[in-house]
Amino acid sequence: MRLIIGKPLGFCFGVKRAIDELEKALKKYGNIYALGSPIHNEEEVKRLKSLGLRLVESVEELPSQSIVFIRAHGTTPEVLKQAKHKGCTIIDGTCPSVKNAQEKARLLSEEGYEVVIVGDPNHPEVQSIKGCVSAYASVINSSKDVATFPNKDKIGVVSQTTQEEGALLSVVSALVPKARELRVYNTICKATLHRQEAVRKLAADTEGVIVIGGHNSTNTAKLVEVAKREGCDVLWIANPQEIDESWLYGKHIIGIAAGASTPDWLIKEVISLLSRR
Numbered sequence: 001m002r003l004i005i006g007k008p009l010g011f012c013f014g015v016k017r018a019i020d021e022l023e024k025a026l027k028k029y030g031n032i033y034a035l036g037s038p039i040h041n042e043e044e045v046k047r048l049k050s051l052g053l054r055l056v057e058s059v060e061e062l063p064s065q066s067i068v069f070i071r072a073h074g075t076t077p078e079v080l081k082q083a084k085h086k087g088c089t090i091i092d093g094t095c096p097s098v099k100n101a102q103e104k105a106r107l108l109s110e111e112g113y114e115v116v117i118v119g120d121p122n123h124p125e126v127q128s129i130k131g132c133v134s135a136y137a138s139v140i141n142s143s144k145d146v147a148t149f150p151n152k153d154k155i156g157v158v159s160q161t162t163q164e165e166g167a168l169l170s171v172v173s174a175l176v177p178k179a180r181e182l183r184v185y186n187t188i189c190k191a192t193l194h195r196q197e198a199v200r201k202l203a204a205d206t207e208g209v210i211v212i213g214g215h216n217s218t219n220t221a222k223l224v225e226v227a228k229r230e231g232c233d234v235l236w237i238a239n240p241q242e243i244d245e246s247w248l249y250g251k252h253i254i255g256i257a258a259g260a261s262t263p264d265w266l267i268k269e270v271i272s273l274l275s276r277r
């Protein structure tokens with residue numbers, strides 16, 4: 001069996017930067033509290049927990065004076081204010097691309113635009129962007145949801161950083177008749193686009209693609225979606241134990257892709273297991 005490794009794959013610069021900061025802080029302080037899972041990859045979270053990471057879901061659960069890590073998806077100014085009020089020290093792992101989307105949404109709102117965020121309303125990054133807008137911001141996940149959106153004078157659009165360009169384009173086109181003025185910031189990050197292009201290429205060049213990444217990872221789910229849309233046979237695994245022998249059967253050329261939140265050590269484990277076959 002021949003393996004073709006997609007490029008780029010695995011940690012994007014934002015996740016790498018956040019995890020490096022977190023590891024440095026764990027070495028320095030011992031115990032660190034993370035507000036929500038620091039990364040959508042169960043295997044990596046297990047490893048970080050073994051180094052002293054503790055997970056909490058809300059500011060209320062944070063002990064006062066504790067050290068708090070903000071994940072790459074960012075958080076809202078309100079949460080930061082509450083944590084500081086408790087005397088917590090903040091280690092900010094927010095990805096610069098997420099900060100850019102937050103900032104653009106805030107500016108649009110200040111300039112009187114009705115803010116629309118194209119993305120998943122339940123995703124922590126989208127909630128962090130929404131929290132940076134002082135007025136109300138709408139979250140739209142697909143062009144179908146635009147039908148019920150009211151007409152406005154000025155609409156300003158930003159996107160979840162891991163969105164597909166096609167999805168952003170179709171929402172923006174559907175919004176054109178809804179506004180006299182429409183301003184769009186394409187805040188999709190390049191790391192996401194490059195990984196989606198890589199998986200498209202793998203889908204064309206192989207008999208099947210294995211996508212490695214947490215089952216709760218949006219950017220990994222998008223890679224799976226992109227490959228399936230190309231008509232490719234896809235196996236989504238979170239760890240080497242999920243490799244399905246019956247899926248491998250009869251395939252001679254397999255592509256390997258991984259989400260932006262998949263650590264190198266996990267990708268290497270999968271590749272080494274498959275290479276020994």
Ligand code: F3S
Binds near residue numbers: 190191
């Ligand atoms: Fe940042 Fe893009 Fe990664 S937003 S966390 S560089 S996928």
